[in-house]
Amino acid sequence: MNYKFSNRVPKTDTDPVGDILKAAADPKVTSFAGGLPAPELFPVAQVQAAADKVLKEKGAAALQYSSAQGVPELRNVILKRLEVEGIHTTADHVMIATGSQQSIDLTAKMFLDEGSAVIVEDPTYLTAVDVFRSYGAHFVGVDMDEDGMKMDSLEEALKNNPDTRLIYTVPTFQNPTGRTMTLERRKKLVELADKYDVMVLEDNPYGAIRWAGKNLPSLKSLDKTGHVIYMGTMSKIFAPGLRIGWVVAEPKLLKKYTMMKQSADLHTDSFSQYVCAQYFTDNDINDHIEKITALYHKREQLMMDAIDKYFPKGVKHSNPEGGMFLWVTVPGVKSSQDLFDAALKRNVAVVPGDPFYGNQPEPGTFRMNYSNTPEDGIVDGVKELAAALDEVMTVPAPK
Amino acid sequence: MNYKFSNRVPKTDTDPVGDILKAAADPKVTSFAGGLPAPELFPVAQVQAAADKVLKEKGAAALQYSSAQGVPELRNVILKRLEVEGIHTTADHVMIATGSQQSIDLTAKMFLDEGSAVIVEDPTYLTAVDVFRSYGAHFVGVDMDEDGMKMDSLEEALKNNPDTRLIYTVPTFQNPTGRTMTLERRKKLVELADKYDVMVLEDNPYGAIRWAGKNLPSLKSLDKTGHVIYMGTMSKIFAPGLRIGWVVAEPKLLKKYTMMKQSADLHTDSFSQYVCAQYFTDNDINDHIEKITALYHKREQLMMDAIDKYFPKGVKHSNPEGGMFLWVTVPGVKSSQDLFDAALKRNVAVVPGDPFYGNQPEPGTFRMNYSNTPEDGIVDGVKELAAALDEVMTVPAPK
Structure with a gap:
């Protein structure tokens, strides 16, 4: 049947970012696409202790x-x-x-x-x-x-x-x-x-x-x-x-x-x-934040080093002092989507830049997340990504 | 400062229902106003067992x-x-x-x-x-x-x-x-x-x-x-x-x-x-639903019996086969708000009918909840409410 939706509902069923994240969820893909925290650092035991205490001491309030x-x-x-x-x-x-x-x-x-x-x-x-x-x-x-x-x-x-x-x-x-x-x-x-x-x-x-x-x-x-x-x-x-x-x-x-x-x-x-x-x-949340920060820093450093080593010359990336993301700009790429496709063929996923722009997207941009990928996956993933970049850069990298 | 809100935002800050529920939350008030389940039946121990199991077996997924x-x-x-x-x-x-x-x-x-x-x-x-x-x-x-x-x-x-x-x-x-x-x-x-x-x-x-x-x-x-x-x-x-x-x-x-x-x-x-x-x-949720149903039925019966016994003649109420609410119609009341005010003076709260209507409200209507009031409070509350009704009914009850 034909639904009469309000003007707020997007006319199409296409969800480019959803499709990217779905592709990235394939277990054989190294994903730099999402924005997920490192699950190995979740304070599971402490949450369990907190949940026990809450249900024992104020169970009725917590469920009301x-x-x-x-x-x-x-x-x-x-x-x-x-x-x-x-x-x-x-x-x-x-x-x-x-x-x-x-x-x-x-x-x-x-x-x-x-x-x-x-x-x-x-x-x-x-x-x-x-x-x-x-x-x-x-x-x-x-x-x-x-x-x-x-x-x-x-x-x-x-x-x-x-x-x-x-x-x-x-x-x-x-x-x-x-x-x-x-x-x-x-x-x-x-x-x-x-x-x-x-x-x-x-x-x-x-x-x-x-x-x-x-x-x-x-x-x-x-x-x-x-x-x-x-x-x-x-x-x-x-x-x-x-x-x-x-x-x-x-x-x-x-x-x-x-x-x-x-x-x-x-x-x-x-x-x-x-x-x-x-x-x-x-618990002292600052202790926990310190652990997260140390791990993400280590992963970011690894990723930036690998990028500097393996990516074609002329590629630029941001140099964050914290957080979860790097922004990469590749010269001579006509479409961020081509870049995504080439990377996915090599089982690596990033988020191409286009959907992040309110106005005219800058081609050849993409976002990389380092918080959610174990260290051994980062270097290999960047190497594959480097090979994919070589394939889509229409202008040869400067010597 | 003067905020430029969208057309969706209500122009006034008045929240009549919020005010009613706030008044009803006073510990000395017997509240038939809300729509809350009986907290004494929450399956707290079983939720605790479930939370423990979830955090032990899939803690990372549950926190991600x-x-x-x-x-x-x-x-x-x-x-x-x-x-x-x-x-x-x-x-x-x-x-x-x-x-x-x-x-x-x-x-x-x-x-x-x-x-x-x-x-x-x-x-x-x-x-x-x-x-x-x-x-x-x-x-x-x-x-x-x-x-x-x-x-x-x-x-x-x-x-x-x-x-x-x-x-x-x-x-x-x-x-x-x-x-x-x-x-x-x-x-x-x-x-x-x-x-x-x-x-x-x-x-x-x-x-x-x-x-x-x-x-x-x-x-x-x-x-x-x-x-x-x-x-x-x-x-x-x-x-x-x-x-x-x-x-x-x-x-x-x-x-x-x-x-x-x-x-x-x-x-x-x-x-x-x-x-x-x-x-x-x-757990078998049907066992739990049986317990809830038995308690609410008991409370509903108690409330309806007390209404039939103490309320002025001419008052009508619904006769539900389940759920949490009774709907009461009192003849000869000009304003549901008067009724609410008279009841609150006697430390009993109900929700006056007006805000439930999309069109023209029927005066003298109100909603009573029985699920959330312990049995001993129900009869006393209905008695006080009966006295309040006597005060606001402009037409004497038929003999």
Whole structure:
């Protein structure tokens, strides 16, 4: 039968990123495509201890409906994490969401009308683009360099798009590039948000996973006018299977978030909220973050060394100080899809750059993830990828 | 600051139902207002055993990202529950949602445009009304009697509203009335959906909790044309704190649901999905449902007896064969809110009828929940409520 869908539903059933991730899930494929944490570091035994304690001490509460804003014990835990970001606030500024994906979805639902503009880094987190699009928004991509979004381009974009409702940014160890916005640009961004009276959605999933450079203050901590909405998640520092994220905003705004959240799924899983709060109470999350950071750094180093050794000359890659991703630019490639296909034939998967762009994609770009591949797979995978690149580069590598 | 919200965001910060539930949460208040299961029956020890087993045997999977459609083990468990509803289907027809609230939200997002009509029972589940409204829909309420939605009124509504995108119904032990749609009307509803080519969202949270009458086939099991989307939930038969619901639809349609679900929160909590599947594998849910049903029946009987004994003459109430709610109609009351206020002064809370109506509310109506109040509180609460009714009835009770 022919369904009469709303305008929000994509007209096609094609899901290029879904297809990529499906291909990458083949056990014989070495996948640099996903964005998954290393499962061997999940604190399974500690989660088990936390779950036992929660069910023994407050089993009925953990299995019952709870409040839309989130379990108070967990909101208090998050306040401590926020201190690290320079955000000194109170529990009435914090709402628990069902993963940071929901924070993005609720923000889009709340701020975007048909025809609104959203300013994004170009390239940006591709699933955010899908969400914004589903609420009828169009995109304005702002150029980046190794220091993050360029502020002159941002101001230009704000001037040219008075219908801008939101600036979406991942300032630290950005997805997909791994780049970090400098302090100077952070200050400028907050200033521009105030000047043009536009809300900023600051997404910070990776910020805690830093092995080099200095911790930078969050945009939210620099914001004096209430234009910045901050969002965080347990997915990269703890466990993504427990769908727990959070939104930090002024109480007046947070009340609207809580109403929209209630309408979306009543509240986030009570059991997982209590288990997560218990885990954070009984363990030092910083010890765990140190372990993650050490492993990801080791894998990143291995990957960059292999790239520098085996990839054709002229290839560029970002040099992240933390997080989970490298961004690679290959000269002389007409289509990122060709590159993906050639790599997959050699049983290696990456995510081609195209879907990360709000505007015109830069061909020959792709994202590589290092957190989820054991060390022995990284070097071999990069070698195969190097051979695939040789096949699709139409311009010979410079000598 | 003044936020520029989208058109979806309610203009006011008032949340009458939220305020009611907040007042009802006062420990000195006997609350018949909520819709919570009896926490003393939660199978805490069995959940603990299930959580232990999951973390021991597949800890990494339970803490990792999982698929948007849902964990296969849980979808298989749900197939068995669907058999009870006469729905014989396969796992590719089933998607896990973050509670049935999310099933409603995704359905609204997928089918409703600004100005679309949604046909609902009058009265209906109030939080569904909020969701539909947030996507710009307007309502057409269809009259009910003790046998559920009236089919002549439904056909009239379909004729008069060619922009109808959805019929939303809770056919069994409806919220808020506790009424059940007869088999004859179920057949007619499915026939009308086909004739007018309109999708039906069948919401069945309470169907398994039956102490009288015969099990009736679900609308979905009667549907030969694919117009019925079925949704179920773990909230009433197991535990609402684990936010687990499901949508059953044709694979082509389910694929769209899965795309929208991914954009909303990537996937439902992996840990809770595995724990729930494990619980259902190691225990007979029917034993548990029997216990719930026996307790709720006892409480319902106690409440109805007390109402018949203490309430003023002329008061009517529904006589449900299962579920969690009674619907009460008091003659000679001008405003349901007056009734709520008088009851709250006597430390008893109910939900006044107004917010349950898509169209014009019937004054003097309210919903009473019996599942969540211990037996000793029920009789005393009804006595106080009776005194409050005496105060607000402007027409004296007939002798």
